[in-house]
Amino acid sequence: MYYVVSLAILLTMILALVRALLGPSVYDRVLAVNLFGTKTVLLVSVVAFLYGRPDFLDLALAYALINFIGVLAVLNFFQNSERNMAKGPAENRKEAG
Amino acid sequence: MQIWLDGISFVMFIGGGAFVLIGGVGVLRMPDLYTRMHAASLTDTMGTLLILGGVIVQAGFSLAAIKLVAIALFLLVTGPTATYALANAALLSGVRPDAQTLDGESAS
């Protein structure tokens, strides 16, 4: 039964990866990275039990705690760098058009 | 007793897997960034809770169960924060919701 749920998580990883590669805006890629991160936490939790070594949950715990620092850094990055802000909408217009 | 626990966690796994997969499809198929974010939040809440819940049922009362509860709590707190930061960064740099989404029609 662990295989069923790992299969669902792996398929979701593919979908997130396709979104990350397609874009179109940079934020879609950040969203995909974030989704990928939470899916990795779930996959590791499930696989730890599949292998019968639940003491390896530390890895999932580490990701759950510090994965969102990257997204906060992205917010910080776009807020501080005027140059990149000017570039951001240009790339997003592609999506709307 | 064991068969009941297995049954409960199996149902939770199926439910969680379905939520995760639907969210993933949504992230791929939704027309613009904000609707995609909405789809991603589905996997972050229901998917996470159900899958981790199913694993907790399997773990029983042990250190692993406490760690799993902690993982679920941290994911529930950090997920929305990350979504907030992302939506804020996108809005700041001028990404607007797709006009067609506002009319309630699919753009793709």
Add this chain to the structure above:
Amino acid sequence: MELLGLFNYWVFAVLLMVGFYAVIAKPNMVKKLLGLSIFQAAVFLLYITMDKVEGGTAPIIQAGMVDQVFSNPLPQVLILTAIVVGISTTALGLAIVVRIFEAYGTIEEDETQRLDLEE
């Protein structure tokens, strides 16, 4: 099925060369560093692939484990430290790139070479 046991090594070879391509073909220095870290990750993968033993588990010996097979601890030790060294050296490279940008106004390798020749 027998050949699938070599899949990790094939991925190692492809990753190694994807990273190498970025280093030799891309003039952008940040991209070169990213390629170098992919190259590095390929080497990590090679080492960690070698540590796996069929039916084994991570080498943490717990009470009650009789006749348990463990994976090889040595590659793990080497790679564990190499990951931290890798990020530090990448940071050093990025610091050099930042200084190059401040001095030349570009981080494309061919342009910095052209600017050097013009002087």
Add this chain to the structure above:
Amino acid sequence: MTVLFGIFLLTLLVIVAIGVVRAENLFVAVMLTGIFSLLMAANFFILDAADVALTEAAIGAGISTVLLLGALALTPGQERRLRGGRWLALGVVTLTTLSVLYATFDKPRLGDPEAPVHQHVAPWYLEKTPELVGIPNVVTAVLGTFRGYDTFGEVIVVLTAGIGVLFLLGLPGVVGERKREDLESGRTYLGHHLIPQVVGHLLIPFILLFALYVQFHGEYGPGGGFQAGAIFAAGFILYALIAGEREALAIVSPRLLVTLMASGALLYGGLGVLCMLLGGSFLDYSVLASDPVAGQQWGIIIIELGVGVSVAGVLLAIYHAFAARGH
């Protein structure tokens, strides 16, 4: 089935790597690097290397994205479009790939217990660790005692890289002309974002607690100084993001950071010298206590502490060097 997991994740890994190299927007490349790191950690986990996976998690999730973004904020974010193909490079790469692929057919299959790598020293480590060191985690034992020289060298390399970054970019108050007070206080980074503020302040204690757990639980489970140092640094980077550069440097002053960097390595080397003074050889912890096994355990705890302090100091100092340069 596990083999299929591995094949699946490795295929994704190759796709992401090609995506990183092809992306023209460097920000996109950095985001894809984040996915690359996640996949790498999952692979390590499946290949039974829990310690390595934890290290990759701590570095990849908390540190490397932040550092790369810090560098991107100071350099152009767009790669110049190349004119024409790079046929020479592509040819070289294809030829090398084919020759490396040809060489792999001589390798032992994945998980083969008869592979040469499993015959030489590894069985000795696995057999002797409970007897000579008496801790469950063989990786920590090999890292701390059997190959303690290696680890000392790695710590020195990390320290050297940190010193190099500080000399190149400067750290206010320590290297370069700028003082900590010169940083603009008005630019508190995420100061007006209430949700990240609240959640960040809530999580920082847990991150630091988890780092302590990883540091001192390293003898019994996956963990140790390298991972703990990275998680510590991630916690303080989170504080710098939500409270601003100036406030973060007021909590952990640049001078303290430099002291931490040096004192960790000094603690490690000093312990080695202490062993020599007590009559053993360099980094031979058996002489530290009357019982050699207890001495080994004391030695591992102390050097892991040195590693953790040094790594945390270096990574945090590197982050601040990049962030303060942006002001």
